[in-house]
Amino acid sequence: MAWTEILYDVKDHVATVTLNRPDRLNAWTRHMEGELRQAMEQAAADEAVRAIVITGAGRGFCAGADMNLLSGISSGEQQGGGAAGDDARANNGGDGLDANFNRRFSWMLRVPKPVFAAINGPIAGMGVCFSSFCDFRYVAEGAKFTTAFARRGLIAEHGVSWMLPRIVGLTNALDLLMSARTVEARELERLGFARLLPQEGFVDAVRAIARDLTTNASPRSIGVMKRQVYDAMFQNLDEAWEVADREMVASFSSEDFKEGVAHFVEKRAPAFTGR
Incomplete structure (x- = not known):
């Protein structure tokens, strides 16, 4: 498949999905989201794949929703769209227990293989949302994090208000969401959001961890x-x-x-x- 906003490769039973808009710090678009979903489904169906690693091209992981999208919503030119308005069920059907796994990112919890977020650089907003629904998060030394929403006049979207407290605890989640302050990689590890690894060889190190887990x-x-x-x-x-x-x-x-x-x-x- 010809990807335009992601890269996809498989090596040693590990599929790597790379968000590929490095000139925009991999800012989120609806097209990128669609390609990510397709790549994840491809990896889930591939018997040669045992784990999935998601990372970013260049120096960033995901700087949140593309500002062109947010500007369009603010001016009334768009009605939510890729930011909030189309957050209906990600799949048709499903009720009872299954209904909890049909939302925009909650479907990732039903991918039958471990999903690793390799946070190689700045992460904000939408990047925080979808990485919260990965099974494991690793962060490179020097990377910076912000939820961003409160400083844009927005709220905690896409299930992050439900997932983040389960990762870092209630008080820490409230702090990160309400203050939208910038958090360094070492504090992310202390809070339990991600495990810290050196910047040099970072993505390869995460791949090695994924490969080791699913081999042993x-x-x-x-x-x-x-x-x-x-x-x-x-x-x-x-x-x-x-x-x-x-x-x-x-x-x-x-x-x-x-x-x-x-x-x-x-x-x-x-x-x-x-x-």
């Missing part, structure tokens, strides 16, 4: 656990327990369970298939 642990187990954890946010203990009991029985007949036992007994590296 069963991709099938990872996919099931991911769904368990996010579904459990909307379940009571009894419901989550019932799901775990069913999934444990199902795992006993999987190829990865047989391999998990065999490589441990034989004292060798695992060769998981994800099945």
Whole structure:
């Protein structure tokens, strides 16, 4: 596929999606969002892919919504669009538990593979929103973060008011959202939003972490656990327990369970298939 606002490649079972508007610090557009969604769906369906890394081209990760879009909304030329107005269900259908995973970025929680945000540089607004719905976040030394919304006369959009407190805690989330202050990478790590890595070789280091995770642990187990954890946010203990009991029985007949036992007994590296 000919991508125009992202780059996509697969190596060593890791798909890398790169936001590719470096001249605008990868500011968010509706077209970029569509391409990101397509790339993620392609990676999810590809048996050769076990993990997904999202990063930015050039010196930025994502500077938030493109200011041309915001200016259009402010002047009345656009009605929300890529910023807020079209945040309807991301997929048609779905109710009950499934309805929670049909929104603009919440669908990422149902991607059956671990998703890593490799925050290589400045991140703001929309970038904070979608990275909050990644499973893991790593930040390069020197990168800067701001939620931005309150300083533009806006509010916490796209589920970030729900997700951010679950990552950094209620008081820290309120601080980051209400103040919209600029936060350095080291504080992001202290708050628990992202793990800090050196700037040099940053994206390769995140890819290596993703590759190590999905090589030494069963991709099938990872996919099931991911769904368990996010579904459990909307379940009571009894419901989550019932799901775990069913999934444990199902795992006993999987190829990865047989391999998990065999490589441990034989004292060798695992060769998981994800099945």
